[in-house]
Amino acid sequence: MSQQDFAAALLDPDLPAPAGLAAWNGSDPAQRFRVYRNNVIVSLIDALADTFEVTLELVGEEFFRAIARLYAYACPPQSRLMAFYGAGFPDFIESFPPAAGLPYLADVARLEYRRIVAYHAADVPGVGAEAVAAALADEATLPTLGMTLHPSLSVVVSTSAVVSLWAAHQGILDLSTVAPDAPETALILRHGLNVEVLQIPAAVGAFLCELQAGASLGRAAAEAMSIDTDFNLVSILGLLLQKSAITALNPTRSPT
Amino acid sequence: MNKTLTAASLAFALGTAMTVAATPVAAPMADKEKCFGVALKGKNDCKAGAGTTCAGTSKIDYQGNSWSLVPKGTCEKTASPTSPTGHGQMAEFKERKA
Structure with missing residues (x-):
C-alpha cells in the first residue's frame, strides 16, 4: 500500500479500504478505516462551517453540510493552514445546481472568505500626511499617481444584497428589511486588528479595483466617473486615509 | 476630457x-x-477562520477579557455577574467571583 493509495481511499468512499491494514485488537480494519475516513471528511466540513458561518445560516445545516461534503471530496486542503481552507468554495457554490435558486449565496461566501483573508493579511502602515503633502506639491503628476492599497483590502461586487445579508446575520440589520436582489458592493479591509465590512457604491468599487490593478489615480477616477457621474472621489480618498488603507503613493510620469 | x-x-x-x-x-x-465580559462560555466573537484558536474559546461564562459585538450603547447595560460594575464594560477587566 502506498501513501497515495491510502490518501485516495480516504477521499473516495467508493474505493475499498487500502490493502494491508491491520488493527491492533483484531477488529475489522475496513470498518475502522471507514470511521477514520468519516472523521477526516467531517473535520473538513466543520472547518468550512467555521469559516462560512453566514452561508450556513442562509441555507441551514443540512444543505450546507451536503454541499460542504461534496466540496471537501472534490477539493481537499492543499495547505495545512485550515484558516484558508475553502478559497474555492464560493465558486463551487456558484456552479452547484441545487444552489442556483440562491444567487446571493456564492457572494456571501466570497465576502466571508475575504474577511478571513483580511484578518490574516500582512500589517503595512498607511502613508502619512507628509507623503500626501509631497504628492500634492507635485500636482502635475497627480493624474498618473499610482496608489498601493492595504493588502487586506478587497472588493466584492455582487448582483445581490451581499453586505445587507451578511450584516443581518451579525444582528446589525433586521433581515426582514433586506431585499436580497438589490445589487451591492462590499469593501472589506482591516484597520488595526478589526476587519471591517462596508457597503460602497458600485463606482467606488470600480475605482478601488482599478487602483489595485495598477491604474493611476486619474484613470481609476475616470473609470468610476464613467459608471456614475456622482462618484465622490473626496469621500473614498478620505475613507482610505482614515483607515490607513493607502500604503504607498507611487509617482510616475509615464502615461498609464 | x-x-x-x-x-x-x-x-x-x-x-x-x-x-x-x-x-x-x-x-x-x-x-x-x-x-467585554458579557459572552457566555465558548460564545465570544472572534472571526479568524477554521483551525484558529480564538473563536469560542473563552473558558468561563462572562470572562472579563472576552468580548462580543453588541449594538452600540447596550454594552454597559448588559448584566455581567463577573464584572465589578455588574455590567459589561468597554475594556477588559478582571473578573470578580460571580
Missing part, C-alpha cells in the same frame, strides 16, 4: 480628503461596540 482627469481637480479631491473628517461611505459596523 472628463473633469476628474485634470490635475487640479485631483489635487482638490486629495487635499480635501486630507483635511475634512472623512464621511464614511457606509459603515454597518459603526453602530456596534466591543463589549
Whole structure:
C-alpha cells in the first residue's frame, strides 16, 4: 500500500479500504478505516462551517453540510493552514445546481472568505500626511499617481444584497428589511486588528479595483466617473486615509 | 476630457480628503461596540477562520477579557455577574467571583 493509495481511499468512499491494514485488537480494519475516513471528511466540513458561518445560516445545516461534503471530496486542503481552507468554495457554490435558486449565496461566501483573508493579511502602515503633502506639491503628476492599497483590502461586487445579508446575520440589520436582489458592493479591509465590512457604491468599487490593478489615480477616477457621474472621489480618498488603507503613493510620469 | 482627469481637480479631491473628517461611505459596523465580559462560555466573537484558536474559546461564562459585538450603547447595560460594575464594560477587566 502506498501513501497515495491510502490518501485516495480516504477521499473516495467508493474505493475499498487500502490493502494491508491491520488493527491492533483484531477488529475489522475496513470498518475502522471507514470511521477514520468519516472523521477526516467531517473535520473538513466543520472547518468550512467555521469559516462560512453566514452561508450556513442562509441555507441551514443540512444543505450546507451536503454541499460542504461534496466540496471537501472534490477539493481537499492543499495547505495545512485550515484558516484558508475553502478559497474555492464560493465558486463551487456558484456552479452547484441545487444552489442556483440562491444567487446571493456564492457572494456571501466570497465576502466571508475575504474577511478571513483580511484578518490574516500582512500589517503595512498607511502613508502619512507628509507623503500626501509631497504628492500634492507635485500636482502635475497627480493624474498618473499610482496608489498601493492595504493588502487586506478587497472588493466584492455582487448582483445581490451581499453586505445587507451578511450584516443581518451579525444582528446589525433586521433581515426582514433586506431585499436580497438589490445589487451591492462590499469593501472589506482591516484597520488595526478589526476587519471591517462596508457597503460602497458600485463606482467606488470600480475605482478601488482599478487602483489595485495598477491604474493611476486619474484613470481609476475616470473609470468610476464613467459608471456614475456622482462618484465622490473626496469621500473614498478620505475613507482610505482614515483607515490607513493607502500604503504607498507611487509617482510616475509615464502615461498609464 | 472628463473633469476628474485634470490635475487640479485631483489635487482638490486629495487635499480635501486630507483635511475634512472623512464621511464614511457606509459603515454597518459603526453602530456596534466591543463589549467585554458579557459572552457566555465558548460564545465570544472572534472571526479568524477554521483551525484558529480564538473563536469560542473563552473558558468561563462572562470572562472579563472576552468580548462580543453588541449594538452600540447596550454594552454597559448588559448584566455581567463577573464584572465589578455588574455590567459589561468597554475594556477588559478582571473578573470578580460571580
